[in-house]
Amino acid sequence: MPDNTVTTFDAGTRQVACRVVVDAPASAVFDLVADPHRHSELDGSGTVKERVKGPDRLSKGAKFNVAMKQFGVPYAITSTVTEYDEGRLLEWQHPLGHRWRWELAELDGGRTQVTETWDYRDNKAAKVLELTGYPKKNEAGIRGTLEKLAQRFG
Numbered sequence: 135m136p137d138n139t140v141t142t143f144d145a146g147t148r149q150v151a152c153r154v155v156v157d158a159p160a161s162a163v164f165d166l167v168a169d170p171h172r173h174s175e176l177d178g179s180g181t182v183k184e185r186v187k188g189p190d191r192l193s194k195g196a197k198f199n200v201a202m203k204q205f206g207v208p209y210a211i212t213s214t215v216t217e218y219d220e221g222r223l224l225e226w227q228h229p230l231g232h233r234w235r236w237e238l239a240e241l242d243g244g245r246t247q248v249t250e251t252w253d254y255r256d257n258k259a260a261k262v263l264e265l266t267g268y269p270k271k272n273e274a275g276i277r278g279t280l281e282k283l284a285q286r287f288g
Contacts, residue, residue, distance in 0.1 A: 138284035140277045148260055150273045151251040154280040158287035160238040160246040164221045166283075167236050170198040176286075178278020179271075183208075192226070194218040231256040232263075248283060250276045 138154060145151035156163060166172055168191050174184045181204045188198025192215050199212040216233060217225040225235040232254040239247040252272045254260050263269070 138281075138288055140280045140284070142273060142277070145251055145253075148255040148257075148269075149251055149253045150269050150276065151249060152273065152276045152280055153247060153249040154284050155241065155245055155247050156284050156287040157245055159244050160221050160240045162287070163238055163246050163248055163283070164224070166286075167224055168192045170200065173200065176279050176282050177275070178280070178282055179275030181275070185210075192218065192224060198226075228257075230258050248280060250280060252276060 138156070140152050140154045142150075142152045166176065170188050170192060171184075171186045171190060173186070174182045181202050183201035183203055185201035186198060189196050192198065194215055194217070196215045197212055198215075199210050201208065201210050203209070211228060213226040213228055213234075215224070216227045217223055217235070222238050223236070225233050227233045232252065233256070235249075235251040235253060237249040237251070239249075241247055252269075254263055254268075257263060
């Protein structure tokens with residue numbers, strides 16, 4: 135039985151990463167993460183809304199548009215899947231260049247280590263993101279997301 139504790143770790147410059155072990159096989163976790171229509175179910179930041187345009191299952195090169203709301207302002211973002219390895223890895227890129235990455239590692243007993251990373255090394259406004267506190271804000275959102283994921287499968 136995993137302890138479901140979300141941990142933050144140093145993933146490198148301009149990357150924010152957290153991980154958790156969940157009591158579910160990687161395939162079940164991947165099925166949830168690979169369906170953009172279900173991202174609002176897990177969102178720990180409170181910004182991702184239910185309105186999504188795109189495929190039911192992401193794949194490399196797929197585009198999906200998600201309704202968002204931040205600071206009371208609604209908007210939509212179209213992201214593109216940049217990396218995909220069925221059951222193990224899913225990454226999409228925001229139009230400004232930052233990437234959201236999910237890595238899954240199957241463990242004994244049908245458990246999965248889940249790592250979510252916000253990588254803003256290629257973001258066109260990286261300095262502005264840092265000055266406005268987005269690394270800490272996104273770390274809190276990732277932690278919330280992984281906590282929801284652990285509860286779902288706990």
